[in-house]
Amino acid sequence: MNSVSQRLAELGIELPPVAxxxxxxxxxxxxxxxVYTSGQLPMVxxxxxxxxxxxxEVLPEDAAHYARVCALNAxxxxxxxxxxxxxxxxxxVVGFVASSPDFTGQPAVVNGASKLLAEVFGEAGAHARSAVGVAVLPADAPVEVELIVEVGSS
Structure with missing residues (x-):
């Protein structure tokens, strides 16, 4: 079985510097x-x-991409x-989506993060999740994601 870092390389994904x-x-x-991460914004x-x-102001499809970026940052x-x-x-996975009052597609937005984790971790990437609409996020970000992961003994 390949390591996670090998899988990232196969996918052409490079982890960014920590925000x-x-x-x-x-x-x-x-x-x-x-390991519990703090909420991560889609900083690039x-x-x-x-x-x-x-x-x-932000299209749902773009927000899903930003959720993916948040997951990479996490x-x-x-x-x-x-x-x-x-x-x-x-x-x-907990995803927060800064939403217009009539927007109800938070689960589809947070799928951007969930799909990345499935690509990287396979079955080990299947997770419990919350997708929450909020009025505003730090720095007026459209989305924020936090993770809880289990790690092996060290």
């Missing part, structure tokens, strides 16, 4: 066999590629803390 926290927190914390090279509400935080190859399963 700098916007406030007083760390990107990820390990407790026992679990230190900037948000878009701002605004999904269903108004995986980068996991990798920096424990090494990506120590991940044995994705346990939970």
């Amino acid at each position: 700098a926290p916007l406030a007083s927190y760390v990107p990820a914390v390990r407790s026992g066999q679990f 090279d230190g900037a948000l590629p878009a701002t605004g509400k999904v269903g108004a 995986l980068a935080a996991v990798h920096a803390l424990v090494g990506i190859d120590s991940v044995v399963r994705v346990v939970k």
